[in-house]
Amino acid sequence: MSSLLYSLGRWAFRARGIVVGAWILILALVGGGALLFNQGLDNSISIPGTESQNALDSLSTTFPQVSGASAQLAVVAPDGDSVNDEAVAKIITDGVDALNDIDGVESAISPFDENIDGAVSENERAALISIQLDGSQYEVTEATKNALIDEADAIANALPDGSESALGGQLFSASFPALTATELIGVGVALVVLVLTFGSFLAAGMPLVTALLGVGISIAFIFIATAFGSITSTTPMLALMLGLAVGIDYALFIISRYQEQLRDGMEAEESAARSVATAGSAVIFAGLTVIIALVGLGVAGIPFLTVMGVSAAAGVAVAVVISITLIPAFLGLAGERLRPKPAKPSRKAKRAHAAAQVQAHAESAGEIEPLASAHRPNRFFAGWVNAATKFPIVTILGVVAVLGLVSAPALGLRLALPDAGGLPEGDPARVTYDIVSDNFGEGFNGPLIVTGSIVTSTDPLGLMDDLKTEIEKLDGVEAVPLATPNETADTGIVQVIPTGGPDSVETKNLVAEIRSMHDYFLDEYDVDLSVTGFTAVGIDISDKLGNALLPFGVIVVGLSLILLTMVFRSIWVPIKATLGYLLSVCAAFGVVALVFEYGWFAEALHIQPGSPVISFMPIILMGVLFGLAMDYEVFLVARMREDYVHSGKARESVTTGFLGSAKVVTAAAVIMFAVFAAFVPEGDTNIKPIALGLAVGVFVDAFIVRMTLVPAVLALLGEKAWWIPKWLDRALPSFDVEGEGVAKEIELRNWPAASSTDIATAEGLTLDAGETNLYTDVSFALPETGTMVVSAGRDASVTALLLTLSGRMQADTGILKVAGYVASVRAASVRSRVAFVSLSEASDPVGDLTEALREKPRLIALDGIDQVTDAVTRRNIYDALVSAQGAASRSDSTLAIAVGTASPATVADAVPGVETAVTPNLTSELAHEAGVSA
Template sequence: MLNSLAGWSVRHRWMVVGGWVAAVVSCIILAGAFGGDSITDFADDDRTESGRALATMNAAGGGSAADEARVVFAVDPSVAGGIDNAEVRAEVDALRERITEIDPTTRMADLYATGLSRNVAISPDRRVAYTTLTVESDSDNERNALVEKIKDTATEFDADGVRLSFAGDWFADVAPAGVGEAIGLGLAMIILLIAFGTVVAAGLPLLTALFGVGVGASILILLQNVIETPDFAVSLAAMLGIGVGIDYALLILTRFRSALADGHDVPEAIISAMNTAGRAVVFAGATVTIAIAGLLTQGGVIGPTMTLAGCAGVLAVLVAALTLLPALLAIVGTRVNRLAVPGLRTTPGSEGALAQRWSKIVQRHPYLGVLSALIILGIMLIPAYDLHLGFGDAGNRATSDTTRIAYDDLARGFGDGSNGPLFLVAELPDNPDNGDKLAALAAELDTTDGVASVSPPIGVGSVDGNEVTMLIVTPTTGPQEAATLDLVHHIRDDIVPSSGLPIEMTGATVGGSDFAELTLQRLPLMVAVVLACSFILLALAFRSLVVPVKAIIMNLLSLGASFGVIVAVFQWGWGMELIGVGKVGPTEAWVPIVLFAVAFGLAMDYEVFLVSRIRERFLTTGNPTTSVTEGLAATARVITAAAAIMVCVFASFIFFDDRGLKAMGLGLAVAVFVDATVVRMLLVPSTMEILGRHNWYWPSWLNWVPRVDGMHGSGDDGGKPGPLIGTGSDSAGSPK
């Protein structure tokens, strides 16, 4: 099938390129004109208690915590009367009027209104105050537009000695879009130039990836009309697409250039490359897609949206690598080595000599190689045992960010816990005892360790004739502190049940905790599904039961190492200043599941690339030792370049402001680096040397399984076409 597809692309090269150009331009235009808006809201999940409590508040007219921010005022001690100063009061009231005029649904609570309210508060020393700001919208874009208008009108606030700031994620400073992507692309181009030595060869993988990402990201934006996706989904799809797209094109282009160097004409070289590297790319792309699709087991918002984002990026660049790249190669032909960079090698040579020598050393001492790799990975894995899921707070942001300023002012005026209050929501039928029970509960909470203050019962509204009342509990510790989470569990598990009231808790801290627990509950199912599907795919790809088991174990070890690094940086604070993390805190709850799916799939890429070559040489020579040596040498340059590109692309995530994307990028970069070094250079050659012919064990009772292992041409390292793998093999997979 790949031969036919490649041949068709070569014969109709200009039509293929023209079709891709038309597709990219059309998709971008359609996305710009009719694209949907992202909706970022992990709190509104009715599978969790916090989500149900939030829904009750909304139904009762109490407002949604997801739509609320705070306007924070910090008054200098030199201002007489503090927040009650007449000039200050006039400016605050004027600000409220201007904000209210921006949009009918945008509301700023009256800071000076009398009566009990959860929407305003003034510190005991009258120097810090806040009022709730409600910014309702149906999408992130609408909300961002309103936020910018509010920020603009806030510049007119002119009260001497008063600092105005905003608390709420929507008001956080955000780096200009495209900075991270541009840095990743720039680094990738440098690596491609070093790998190929010519501008033309280096530009083809980048061009292929950009075409694929342009289509994939645009389709994702259009699908946002019918599927809710968070604001970082498009960035994730783009960065993932760029990384794997360049890698896939890099592998095919390397085999094409090798075939040209061996004397093949251009069409033959393209067919050879597609028959070998192209088949490996198909299985690699399928493995990544299956791993990402494992996110569907998470359900809710995160499952389908992250699956859609990941698959949109990967599948689009996969199709581009299999259709657009052959067409471009047919057009470029032998000019692929034009525009050489002085001082760099422009044609394939003996670049695998060093890798070959290294492989021989490792294979002479395979048990030492395995032990060394396990020690390295084991040390990196240790911090992962301290993994704590949650969501970071504004205290992690730069000190110049308005949300960080508000965070610090609120902590100074009301205590650290004021940045993440807990809301206890009760939907109560008409019963005269309920008032006494609520008062008793409030009194008990007020004497509980870790509680700074408890509000009196506050009426929110009614639902189905039942009164909705809530208590606001302010912890003594900040939202992302472990002590706050312990308090949540104590209130929920011990205090609330004894009250005899139907109370559910919500709030930022509670929502993060519930989301993390739900994620962990579904993680075993996700892992089982991904591992099972990956095993089946690799078993079919290599017609071996040993190779997929070995690959899965190795990939889990490299994943564990990446989790360890994330914990060391984000929770322990090792080197956090280098990537712009303000302070230690929990690992973002969505990161581990997305990281597992993506990194596991990407790690399988390198397994497929390397073992494919080893399998080719084994079928040709029948020697399990030399096949490993030659396979490692043949793939060393391309896999090293591919891994370096992946590391750079994913490491560029640290330039995003979002703490979760920083952790995601760091974890992916570490996983790829570890897999391309410790795993590929130590574990793979060592274990394959120890196992020998047993690597290709395929029991006779499975011979009925249809062959799909034609991905490995048995030609030489230049990519000459040869018989398909498995042809003439016995049940153990060895050549006759």
């Protein structure tokens, strides 16, 4: 990975004009597509598979009058008066008639209707006008809403002095977020942090430009996707938040590594390539963990949540691709202008003092080697890591205790769909909510609908009365104002008013009790009843999301554990990373509960104390925060492992890796925190708890878990932190985040000598196959047009060496370069230039050889030539190879041959150039067994 990114970074640096132009063209194309295909955002939410949703879908056909959204108009008479007074009653009645005339209103029911119970309060001071609309809450047009508001204003103006009225209910209980200028606050903070980090406005502007470009492309794609399905307005908001945060952070990591290398005197193009190879590898992995977490939201089985996760994941993917392509192009445009100026003497003195402190700490730990000058530690971070690792057990216990204490309030976190009770005081819908609660009871704000088919009944009216009587007896029922069949008498509804509010435990228990009586109603009355309505839908959503948390966590955390193991080649590091994430997410839940449930700092954050948190907050927070937590884990621990790989000193690498990455991780966390926190004070009710949880989670995870707990744990584990069983190390593919492959390629850049014309060169190759080595200490040089014979008594050894030569197997030790590529690093590039043909297993040896030669390889490896005994076939093999070499020569190319056989004598008549063959020296044991000499 790092080697491929090294080449990509160098290419993008050189082809900067093409890269920048390509991204501008992409933005223009997707922007144009968004304008052309945009169908608008659709905030209608359906939760397939739940009882409430199935019942609601059925009502839309059998009883459409009650299946749509509803609203309430509350009227309160002046002190000492009654709504039954003629002056007030006439205004209400006339208002009901006017409301019924509004387009989109199915019915407006007078509180004085003889078929309705409980629409006038016991003290007769308040009355409720129930308004039923066509379509769901988010299908009601703005024209209908405005007409309702105008008529409500007309009723308010007509009422006597001292009266009060307000329009609210389900239709006005919640709104989904819209894009506003609030995001600029976080962007402004990010700009300040970037300027302080880079010391350059030019460098600081690059992450902002790339992040905004990525957000623009992502949101344009979202609007294009509206042509293929419904997308809620929360989706672009989440994509915006994450796109800004990760886009800025990913660019920050690459540019900071680039500047660090420039500071050490590296040439600009080389620094760009290495930055993309090392920091870019970490960016790809970090982005991959975020993408996995976001796509994992689909585990809940809720369509709008799945769309939200996939859209946000696509935004993160765009940010990753932009970071590894556009950033090196921008670095190429900037040239030498980003090279840091030499530090002033006073700053050097401070660095020297800080370095001395770190060195003293290293010496006290038994590590007396001097720190690498490239890290240039500052005093603050040197003190931080010293404090965290001096007494690691104390640090670990302290962090766990503090975060455990902060997490405790999460046990009281209440989840529900947002209702008007959580809106700011003074909002008309909130005023209506309070009027209803004060005069009728909280349950009137969240009525339930119990419905079922009554087509088999011979007395539908009597049946509905019986059902009403049964339900009125249940605990938690305040009233049953309506029980009626539809016009065709095939479906009945019972409206149930709970004693508790829409988000209360009492209401949830009542829904569960009615559903538990399903079989009773079926046996007694032959009615298949279901509970639905806005309140029941909210309860079902919360339950479904709650049930999805465990499988979501298992899938996301499990996949990421595998990825972390691949990256760090360690068992303990991934486990430690996951446990640290759990501490972070629990602390985030705890702070959200303190603010929303217990009211801490609620006034300052413009949050209504005691209001429940939107039900899909936990799964979104868990998914997004896991990805972001792994970002910091990768960028911090990858640097520690990089130093460990190069130095082999575990304890010192914790310190040097921390000092090499702490500044940039701090800057990234502050930016993330600012972007998320900007959505809290003035944000939408739905997005506030998510933004607050992410802001707190990022702060806790970056500064307490990753920068304090992680160094302590790694210092305590020492060498064991990087232990992995050999069998697992072999089984897992390599994901070179630390740039080990790039370092090896650079180290071998001039090996063998520049004058060498060999297609393949090996030195000290060894491959272990359990108790016996397949080959040991094999060295050779194969000319571009030469032929090498690999011969031994054991076929497995010959085959293994040829597979290694062709990039299909990797030696345990030694160096192998094929066609200019280090085989252990660029195996894919080697495989594309070296063909491998097993003649012993081929049914048509000549045909297989001819097919391989059509790919015009630079080297062809033929295994089992001695198994081909037919003279004609051997001659055809010979002719095919000669012809291919001639064709290669005519096209200014070359073709070398490596042949595996049990005996060199069997090669002469089948392979050209045997007189220049080289038989590599296998292990002495194997050579003795086979009777083969070097």
